[in-house]
Amino acid sequence: MLKKNITANLLGQIWSAVMKFAFIPLYIDILGIQSYGLIGIFTLLQAWFIVLDFGLSPSISRQMSLFNSGGISNTSIRDLLRSIEIVALMIAILIAIGVFLGADWLAKTLVKSSEFSSDEVKNAFIIMGIISALRFYEGIYHNVIIGLEKQVLFNFINGLIHTLRSVGALVVITWLDSTIIAFFIWQGVCSFLQTIILMLVIYKILPVGNRGARFSIKSLQTIRMFAGGVLVITILSLIVAQVDKLVIASYINLGEYGYYTLAATIASALTMISAPIIQAVYPRLIGLVAISDKDGLRSVYHLTSQLITIATSSITFIIAIFSSDIVYLWTNNYNTSQETAPILTIMIIGSFFSVLNQLPQSFQVAHNYLFIPLITNSLSLVILILMIILALPNYGVLGVAGAVAVTMALALFMSTWQISRKMIKNKKINIYLYDTILPMIGALIPVVLAFKFYSNYNLSRIEQVIFFSLLLFTSFLCSVIMATEFRPILFQQVKKLMNYK
16 A cells, blocks of 8 residues: 555656646746746745644544544544534635735735736735635645545546646636736636545545534544644744745845746755655554554654655756756756756755655654654754844845755754654664665765766757756666665566566
């Protein structure tokens, strides 16, 4: 089941990434970089509304995992879902109303644009509020289906909606209305459709209880401690992850913010790789914790840690070292590549440390050791704010990106140190060296060697695609060879292949 879910999640995220990254250059070409800056602000807005979730989504995902293990009755889980649905619906309505009332203030405070009037930006924010409310509510069903480990089904639905979202948006802005307002309206239609589909699917999957589902304060009380802890962790994690974007949004113009958003979008590719792995593993961790299987937990942790390092390190080093060429190859715009590349080089490194930290924090939450990520995130926030205060006046957006990268590295060190000290005792060398450092070195060496070769040649676009594809494969293979958990699997597969021939 775990292997099946990881595979489904990876394939689903690959397709979503294709839909996302294939169309971004077209959106920028049709709408302009300032419009893409607004899309970046929309993404920022959505991220901050996660705080209003109050830990409900992670809690319902956890309870669904326990339900799968037989720890919760059919009636109880349906009551909990109905209760969370009602609370989430009220919050979603408040989000839409709140953004509507504050749209004028947001337009004047967050956006510095020479292309859009204040009324246009205000209308864009109103639509952003409606979409954010829909996606907030949809997040409940997303976490339910993940907790139930129905991830093949979820990725099928998600893939269809992502395709409709991306292709449909291009059709709308190309042939119907080439404005950012039309783009946002289409996103809202797709979000509404996805919410309805997931709701119908989940109620079809869940077994029938002794009676109909109903709102229950008692059901909500069963998750209040966990939800409260997760809420604080979420707030701190969100601030650490988004404070850079919030600060610079009012510091630079919308065009420059568009380049910063573009760099952040590319860097988010790492999260798109690691997230499906964490989504598949987290319910399994909860189940192993429930039966106190320490050996199973240790095995899953090391295997998953190395898998995330292998899956993300090659892409990280290629993008970091060849950032200008990668952006130009993607957008076919020299100015965009030059403006984005320096930010991207720093941002992708920070994103790499961030995704490596996802497993340690998920491991801690699965054990209900919420105090550890609370301390880690609190210290990270203090460090980040101090570094931004020092870096922004002197080094601008590059300094801010650098501050985030350093903070992410420190957070990773703190989290893995706590894992080795409290949960996987006397295994520090496995976590630092075998799980992370050696696979990273394996991925880095071919990229560094290739950079020396690459600088001596002037390759065409087709040759560049071939070059980077071969480099990615070689770097990935070297990373696998350096990973203790995966090297035997590779050699076994090679041996089978040779025997087959």
